[in-house]
Amino acid sequence: MISTMPLPPRPEVAVFIAASLDGFIARADGGLDWLLKAQAAAPTGEDFGYAEFMGGVDALVMGRKTFDSVLGFDPWPYAGTPVHVMTRQPRLAVPAARQADVRVCRQTPAELLAALAADGARRVYLDGGELIQACLRDDLVDRLTITTVPVLIGQGRRLWGPLLGDQAWRLQSVRHWDCGFVQTCHVRRRPADEIHPLPSAP
């Protein structure tokens, strides 16, 4: 007898990230000077939809390098949202001031997402270059909001990595700003979706 096991439920996994026109999210040393310089041309206070996006997020999942880079931010930018840091390091020190907000995870991304779903999380913000690449490879990413900055930097840490096969996405929205930033939102179009055609892009 064949039993059809339902897929484990998991929250929607959303990426919200800025990239150079040539697809880098940071210089090789993690530097974001090119992004900060470009942002200086934007109106003061323009957040490119970040606060709205964060308002719809129940938890944050990030890689260890990203955690290292945000650890010194003051004020802590994720107040009120639980942060899960994925690492293979046997011990990762979380400063006392952050221990209420941050949990260190050594599960796989799929295991963590199942646990977060069991805790009631409906949408997770996935951050960090290596972790985004790994989750895309495992086809765990559902939504990509990418803000493309009009600069070529030629080298650095890439947003995109190798995949196991093609992935079709559906364009959900496009916005742009006078400073030249273009923000696209794509949602994953998996084979099962083809049975129920999605509405056409706006």
Next chain:
Amino acid sequence: MISTMPLPPRPEVAVFIAASLDGFIARADGGLDWLLKAQAAAPTGEDFGYAEFMGGVDALVMGRKTFDSVLGFDPWPYAGTPVHVMTRQPRLAVPAARQADVRVCRQTPAELLAALAADGARRVYLDGGELIQACLRDDLVDRLTITTVPVLIGQGRRLWGPLLGDQAWRLQSVRHWDCGFVQTCHVRRRPADEIHPLPSAP
């Protein structure tokens, strides 16, 4: 005595190309199946601005691999526009049927552009992955019209390559289609441009 030599005049160099969301212009073997499959979702006859773009072009400059891939096209897609094929091969055979349209060049891109300017060319269409990368590296590209297709293919021939330094671009326009294609047009913003601020993006 210091004489200030004017830069040699050259035509505007424009790229018009489709890329996957992860920045590939073809599979490793040159395959475009992912692009043709995505285009099948577009309305019949939609050319994504190609005819309008071609109408503003005085000459086409392409790399040898691109030439090989278009050589069999029937009808010849560039009728009426001179095609210059850049190659380092000592002899490149051009079929008799194409000899009126195609010139083989062994100059550098900068030399060819100066010669085209002397012949009165105002805008050149630059095509071919390696040649685009080489001309971007030499800062010879003035306009980038990129149509981004909502598919990740994970590997292949990249649109972007290494540069000698950052390059700032100005967003000139964004268009999108129901099939999920997003077309951006960027123009190069060189340091000299900063003296005469460009109008803000539309």
